[in-house]
Amino acid sequence: MVLDLSSLEKAVDSLNRAIKVAESSIQGIVDSDQEEVIQAGVIQNFEFTYELCWKFMQRWLEKNVGPIIDRLTMKELFRMAAEHQLIKKVEPWFEYHQTRNLTSHTYSLDIADEVYKTAIRFYKDAKKFLTILEERND
Numbered sequence: 656m657v658l659d660l661s662s663l664e665k666a667v668d669s670l671n672r673a674i675k676v677a678e679s680s681i682q683g684i685v686d687s688d689q690e691e692v693i694q695a696g697v698i699q700n701f702e703f704t705y706e707l708c709w710k711f712m713q714r715w716l717e718k719n720v721g722p723i724i725d726r727l728t729m730k731e732l733f734r735m736a737a738e739h740q741l742i743k744k745v746e747p748w749f750e751y752h753q754t755r756n757l758t759s760h761t762y763s764l765d766i767a768d769e770v771y772k773t774a775i776r777f778y779k780d781a782k783k784f785l786t787i788l789e790e791r792n793d
Contacts, residue, residue, distance in 0.1 A: 663704075664785060666700070667778070667781050669700050670704045670774070673696050673697045674778055680693050697775075698767060698770050698771060701770065702758055704777070711788060712732060716739065730749060741787055743783070747777075750773065754774075
């Protein structure tokens with residue numbers, strides 16, 4: 656069964672576009688309210704792209720490894736994804752998971768700034784993950 660990657664492709668692309676808009680807008684002349692709203696858009700894109708990434712890791716592993724995936728913690732899922740070469744390193748994914756949890760439970764400008772910076776780093780790994788899935792989607 657081939658996985659339909661279109662939702663992940665759209666999410667990764669949307670995150671990329673949000674980051675590009677943020678980088679060009681924030682480097683320009685914007686006030687703090689505008690910067691906050693622009694960063695919020697990147698954060699929202701990070702949230703749903705991250706969610707899709709781990710769900711696609713799980714789907715691929717279930718399809719190619721077996722149903723044991725249902726019992727895995729996130730850390731175990733990321734380790735298994737690395738073991739099967741879907742991702743290169745697990746540590747960044749642990750950070751993305753922790754950062755995603757921050758967005759669910761707390762909101763402050765300091766945390767928003769931290770999540771924004773993480774989202775920029777996350778994009779590269781999400782893109783790499785998507786590329787690997789595309790290559791191994793059979």
